[in-house]
Amino acid sequence: MSIRDERKQQSRQALLDAALSLSTSGRSFSSISLREVAREVGLVPTAFYRHFQDMDELGQELVDQVALYLKTVLHQLGQGLTQPEAKAETSMALFFDAIDHNAMPWIFMIAERWGGSEMVRRAIAREIEFLNIDLAQDLEKFEIMQNFHHADDLKVLSNILINLCFTWAMSWITLSRQYSGMELELQKLVLKKQSITQVLLIFKGIVNWQPTAQAE
Numbered sequence: 001m002s003i004r005d006e007r008k009q010q011s012r013q014a015l016l017d018a019a020l021s022l023s024t025s026g027r028s029f030s031s032i033s034l035r036e037v038a039r040e041v042g043l044v045p046t047a048f049y050r051h052f053q054d055m056d057e058l059g060q061e062l063v064d065q066v067a068l069y070l071k072t073v074l075h076q077l078g079q080g081l082t083q084p085e086a087k088a089e090t091s092m093a094l095f096f097d098a099i100d101h102n103a104m105p106w107i108f109m110i111a112e113r114w115g116g117s118e119m120v121r122r123a124i125a126r127e128i129e130f131l132n133i134d135l136a137q138d139l140e141k142f143e144i145m146q147n148f149h150h151a152d153d154l155k156v157l158s159n160i161l162i163n164l165c166f167t168w169a170m171s172w173i174t175l176s177r178q179y180s181g182m183e184l185e186l187q188k189l190v191l192k193k194q195s196i197t198q199v200l201l202i203f204k205g206i207v208n209w210q211p212t213a214q215a216e
Contacts, residue, residue: 012051014041016062019055024107029059030116059120063112066105067127071134073098074165078138081161081199088203092196095165096188099172106169113166132158147209160202168195 018040023029034055038048052058073095080091099106112120113128135158139145148154168191175187 008050011041011043011047015043015048015051015058016065017041019058019062020066020104020108023112024104028116029055029062029108029112029120056119059117060123062108063120063123063127066108067124067131069102069105070109071131074131074135074162075138077165078135078161081203088199089196092192092199095168096172096192099169103169103173106166107173110166110170128162131162135162144203144206147206153209157202157206164195164198 015037018037019029019032022032022036022040032055034048035045037055037058038045052061077091077095080087080094109124113124115121132155136151136154139158140148140154145154148157171191172188175184175191179187
């Protein structure tokens, strides 16, 4: 890659990062203008068009990037949740650490899933469907899933876990906005304990899962 191409890629990524930052600061993606995004990274508005046709194209790529990040986190979480209780607790701790390290993808995905931009909503719905499929395929490899003989059942389980992840993430982020100091740490411990209990309840049920009779 030439220096010129590298700089162009850096500018493109800077625009994506700026849009993510603006849309997770209490505003919706649909309320952000092309001029604001360009100004955020020190570009004139006309320079924006060297990278994206419009904000819709930027939004679609932003959703793709965010979903790719979430896929990595969910894959790691799925690996641990199917293991003994101690490993599940470690996996949940790593999950919450990942949110502390990078909360913006979660905020964006949760807020914009039901947000004002129809294009972004459609893109997120598509990516969540892909996340469901990927997580179901990950879970299928584990012995604990031996009672799950139908792909639809695995997909239902992966959907439950993904929605729980969004709930855990938003609850975790909200705690930091409501509490501080020792009270924050106490509330985080409570949420961790609740989330682990939810996981254990789900996977205890999986062990005793009896699939419903399929229609002939």
